[in-house]
Amino acid sequence: xxxxxxxxxxxxxxxxxxxxxxxxxxxxxxxxxxxxxxxxxxxxxxxxxxxxxxxxxxxxxxxxxxxxxxxxxxxxxxxxxxxxxxxxxxxxxxxxxxxxxxxxxxxxxxxxxxxxxxxxxxxxxxxxxxxxxxxxxxxxxxxxxxxxxxxxxxxxxxxxxxxxxxxxxxxxxxxxxxxxxxxxxxxxxxxxxxxxxxxxxxxxxxxxxxxxxxxxxxxxxxxxxxxxxxxxxxxxxxxxxxxxxxxxxxxxxxxxxxxxxxxxxxxxxxxxxxxxxxxxxxxxxxxxxxxxxxxxxxxxxxxxxxxxxxxxxxxxxxxxxxxxxxxxxxxxxxxxxxxxxxxxxxxxxxxxxxxxxxxxxxxxxxxxxxxxxxxxxxxxxxxxxxxxxxxxxxxxxxxxxxxxxxxxxxxxxxxxxxxxxxxxxxxxxxxxxxxxxxxxxxxxxxxxxxxxxxxxxxxxxxxxxxxxxxxxxxxxxxxxxx
Numbered sequence: 060x061x062x063x064x065x066x067x068x069x070x071x072x073x074x075x076x077x078x079x080x081x082x083x084x085x086x087x088x089x090x091x092x093x094x095x096x097x098x099x100x101x102x103x104x105x106x107x108x109x110x111x112x113x114x115x116x117x118x119x120x121x122x123x124x125x126x127x128x129x130x131x132x133x134x135x136x137x138x139x140x141x142x143x144x145x146x147x148x149x150x151x152x153x154x155x156x157x158x159x160x161x162x163x164x165x166x167x168x169x170x171x172x173x174x175x176x177x178x179x180x181x182x183x184x185x186x187x188x189x190x191x192x193x194x195x196x197x198x199x200x201x202x203x204x205x206x207x208x209x210x211x212x213x214x215x216x217x218x219x220x221x222x223x224x225x226x227x228x229x230x231x232x233x234x235x236x237x238x239x240x241x242x243x244x245x246x247x248x249x250x251x252x253x254x255x256x257x258x259x260x261x262x263x264x265x266x267x268x269x270x271x272x273x274x275x276x277x278x279x280x281x282x283x284x285x286x287x288x289x290x291x292x293x294x295x296x297x298x299x300x301x302x303x304x305x306x307x308x309x310x311x312x313x314x315x316x317x318x319x320x321x322x323x324x325x326x327x328x329x330x331x332x333x334x335x336x337x338x339x340x341x342x343x344x345x346x347x348x349x350x351x352x353x354x355x356x357x358x359x360x361x362x363x364x365x366x367x368x369x370x371x372x373x374x375x376x377x378x379x380x381x382x383x384x385x386x387x388x389x390x391x392x393x394x395x396x397x398x399x400x401x402x403x404x405x406x407x408x409x410x411x412x413x414x415x416x417x418x419x420x421x422x423x424x425x426x427x428x429x430x431x432x433x434x435x436x437x438x439x440x441x442x443x444x445x446x447x448x449x450x451x452x453x454x455x456x457x458x459x460x461x462x463x464x465x466x467x468x469x470x471x472x473x474x475x476x477x478x479x480x481x482x483x484x485x486x487x488x489x490x491x492x493x494x495x496x497x498x499x500x501x502x503x504x505x506x507x508x509x510x511x512x513x514x515x516x517x518x519x520x521x522x523x524x525x526x527x528x529x530x531x532x533x534x535x536x537x538x539x540x541x
Contacts, residue, residue: 076108139350146177146322146357157468157493160387167383174365179355180321184500188306191316198290199225202234204347207331209239209287212301215248219302227259235347236261237335241283242268264338281370284474284485287331292350295319295327299461315460325350326365361494369486377475378482382408388465391418393505395462398432399423400478410446422508425452431534438535444517451512464498
C-alpha cells in the first residue's frame with residue numbers, strides 16, 4: 060500500500076482533494092445559514108485544494124449535535140418542577156408591572172428560550188473581583204450537598220487556587236462537586252488547574268477537549284464561555300468574570316458578576332448539568348442535586364429567565380432576545396461591552412431604535428486588552444454614530460462587563476459579548492431580568508463609567524489618518540473569527 064502511494068502520490072493527493080473538498084463543500088452549502096458564509100467557504104475549499112477542506116474541518120463546522128438532558132432531568136425531578144411552576148409569570152402580569160410593550164418580551168422569550176420566566180428571584184450585583192470571589196468561596200464553603208462550577212478561564216494563580224482549594228475542601232467533606240473548564244480556557248495557565256483538581260480527587264473535565272493531533276476536531280472553533288457556579292441548588296453566580304487574579308488588586312481589570320437566588324437557580328443548574336452530561340454521560344439527578352425551593356411568595360421579587368445560547372439547538376437565542384428588546388424600547392438602550400462587533404442585523408435593529416428617538420448609549424473600553432479587537436471596533440463605530448447612537452470610550456482600567464438595560468426596567472446580563480463569537484460560536488448563559496431595582500443599580504454603574512469616558516464622534520473617526528483607518532478595516536474583515 061505504501062509503495063502504491065509513493066508511486067502514485069500525485070494521483071492520491073488529487074483524489075483526497077476531490078473527496079475531502081466535495082464533502083466539505085456539500086457540508087458548507089447544506090449547513091451554513093447565510094449565503095455569504097456558504098459562498099465564502101465553498102470558494103476557499105475550491106480555490107485551495109485539500110488545504111481549504113482541512114481549514115474548514117478545523118474552524119468551519121460551527122454546529123454541534125448534543126443530546127439534551129433538561130427534559131430528562133425534569134422527568135426525574137418531577138415534583139420539584141411542579142413546585143417551581145407556581146412561580147410562573149403571565150404576560151398580563153408583565154404588562155401590569157412593566158408596560159404593555161414589555162409583555163411582548165415575555166412572549167418572545169416563551170417562543171425562543173427553553174426556560175420560563177419566573178418570579179420570586181433576587182439578583183445581587185457584585186461590582187468587583189474581590190467581592191465576587193469572596194462570595195463564591197463563601198457559597199462553596201457553606202455547601203452541604205452539591206457544587207457545580209463551569210467556566211471559560213480558570214487560572215492556576217492565587218485566585219484560581221483559592222477557589223480550587225474551596226472546591227477540594229467541599230469534596231473532602233462529602234459534598235458532590237463537579238467542575239467543567241473549557242479546553243481552550245484551561246490552557247491559559249500552565250500547568251492547568253485541571254491537574255490540581257484531579258490530583259485532589261475532584262471530578263473535573265475540559266469542555267470539548269477531545270484532541271486529535273493537537274486540535275479539538277471536528278468542533279475546534281467551539282467553546283463554552285459560560286460562567287456558572289451553583290451551590291446546594293440554592294444560590295447561583297453568573298456574569299462575565301473568569302476565575303483569575305487579574306480582576307483583583309490595584310489597577311485590576313473591572314467586571315460585573317451577579318449572585319442569584321430563587322426558582323431561576325433550577326434552570327441555571329440544569330444548564331451546567333447538561334454540559335457535564337455532554338462530557339461524562341453522568342445525569343445529575345440524585346438527591347444532592349435537587350433544587351432547594353425559596354421561601355419567596357410567587358409573583359414577588361425579580362422576574363428572571365435563563366437565556367441559553369450556543370451552536371447547537373439554541374443557536375442565536377441571545378441575539379433573538381436582544382433584537383426583540385431593541386424593537387420594544389421606547390426611551391433608552393444602554394450597553395456596556397468589552398467587545399462590540401455585532402453583525403449588520405444587530406446594528407440595523409439598534410440604529411432603527413435610535414431613529415425612532417430611543418436614546419442609545421454604547422460604552423466600550425478606551426484601552427482594550429485585545430488590540431486587534433479594538434481596531435476592528437473602531438472600523439465599525441461609524442455605522443452606529445451616523446444614525447444617532449452615542450459611543451463612549453471608558454477610561455482605564457479595562458472593563459470586561461457585559462451589561463444592558465432597556466427603558467430602565469429590562470436587563471440583560473451574563474456571559475455574552477456583542478460579537479460573532481458570543482452570538483454564534485460560543486456556548487453562553489445570560490439572564491433576562493425584569494426588575495426596576497437591578498436596572499437602577501446597573502444604570503449607576505454605567506453612569507460611573509460614562510463620567511470618566513470620552514465620547515467618540517464621527518469627526519474624530521474621520522480625522523484619523525488613512526493608513527490607520529485602512530488598518531482598522533483590515534482587522535474588521537476578520538471580526539467574525541476574533
